[in-house]
């Protein structure tokens with residue numbers, strides 16, 4: 001017999017369940033936040049002082065099952081040899097982010113010290129150059145609301161649509177209430193994510209008022225992060241696994257791998273949980289860590305996401321077991337490693353990655369990883385190709401990841417992408433390699449060596 005997971009049922013089993021006060025606001029209530037930041041907070045917050053109010057970014061439905069469980073959920077840590085399950089208590093409120101009055105007042109609340117985000121790379125609405133496009137219709141309409149609020153109007157039933165629009169209007173309300181400083185902590189797979197968000201929010205604030213720009217400059221801290229824990233989308237079978245292992249009828253479990261890493265750089269003006277007690281590292285220079293992770297793990301993931309399906313594979317562990325895919329990954333890694341500092345112990349990192357990719361019990365679907373490839377390849381493969389070309393080498397390993405994406409575009413088999421119309425048009429162009437490469441990096445499209453190596457890789461894939 002299973003028992004519905006709620007705070008009262010958990011309390012009846014002898015576990016302390018009083019919700020911690022809300023001090024963290026999270027935007028993007030997906031699987032990864034619950035496997036990573038919420039799990040770190042759960043592990044270290046013994047005093048139960050750091051509750052998380054978590055908001056969905058886009059899909060209204062995702063909050064409902066979690067809200068019905070008072071924010072509680074089971075985290076299944078799935079190793080190659082078995083599962084362990086525990087109930088996470090750090091999320092104290094789970095809300096559809098478009099609900100009026102909720103996300104804005106949570107950001108404005110003086111007790112809120114931290115805003116974290118996992119809204120996907122596309123969720124930031126950055127252009128190809130990594131800056132916010134103020135003319136983007138969604139951003140432009142969010143700015144209209146921000147200006148109304150800056151003029152003294154209440155947002156009433158209106159909520160900005162974009163994640164950064166929500167933060168901006170929440171900060172304006174906080175400023176008007178004389179609220180203290182806070183830290184904004186993006187946890188999506190982008191280099192210098194804190195710096196990118198800082199610049200974007202300043203550009204948006206400049207379009208609203210000088211007072212808001214000053215407030216963002218003076219009291220808001222932006223923390224860059226490198227985040228790592230392979231967390232596939234939850235499947236229905238995971239609900240049955242949790243019921244069997246723990247007895248809880250949990251409609252919102254998350255399955256993740258044993259490995260976890262979190263590197264942060266930046267200040268927390270109103271404090272933070274002692275995440276380092278669960279292994280997080282606070283560093284001065286995050287760049288080497290984020291490059292190692294984005295190039296080696298995410299770069300290989302993207303390579304497999306496009307080369308794997310072309311060879312009949314659906315998951316990472318299937319693709320990495322294919323000698324041809326694995327050889328492509330190793331070649332790409334050799335190139336990336338040449339541009340990473342030796343003190344990062346890249347050989348050990350690579351060996352551990354292979355083991356993680358090979359975990360047959362983590363069903364990480366290539367179609368999930370391959371989404372939004374036009375944004376992801378810019379930070380996962382293009383920098384390695386550029387670095388190799390600058391070193392006078394061909395960059396064929398990095399080129400193979402880009403070429404596999406181009407081939408999938410040409411076959412119209414790419415997973416969804418925010419720029420899918422532009423990508424499809426480039427793939428249909430007579431000079432498709434140049435057009436697609438130009439979409440990823442305009443300068444590379446004018447580089448004959450870059451174009452040649454990508455085209456050679458495309459031809460090699462076709463000839464088998």
Ligand SMILES: NC(=O)c1ccc[n+]([C@@H]2O[C@H](COP(=O)([O-])OP(=O)(O)OC[C@H]3O[C@@H](n4cnc5c(N)ncnc54)[C@H](O)[C@@H]3O)[C@@H](O)[C@H]2O)c1
Nearest residue numbers: 028029030031032057058059118119120123188189230231
């Ligand atoms: N899953 C992982 O293994 C993993 C590991 C490291 C980092 N991440 C980062 O976390 C992100 C989310 O991963 P996940 O597994 O939680 O995915 P998910 O699909 O479970 O959740 C995505 C969340 O982002 C929100 N979102 C999606 N598009 C949005 C948009 N355009 N604007 C605002 N919000 C939007 C959704 O509403 C949802 O709350 C990834 O894109 C990545 O940047 C994931």
Ligand SMILES: O=P(O)(O)OC[C@@H](O)[C@@H](O)[C@H](O)[C@H](O)CO
Nearest residue numbers: 189227228229230231298301369
């Ligand atoms: O989550 P995304 O969509 O940015 O990328 C897909 C995967 O590469 C990614 O989720 C990795 O599994 C993760 O970054 C591991 O820490």
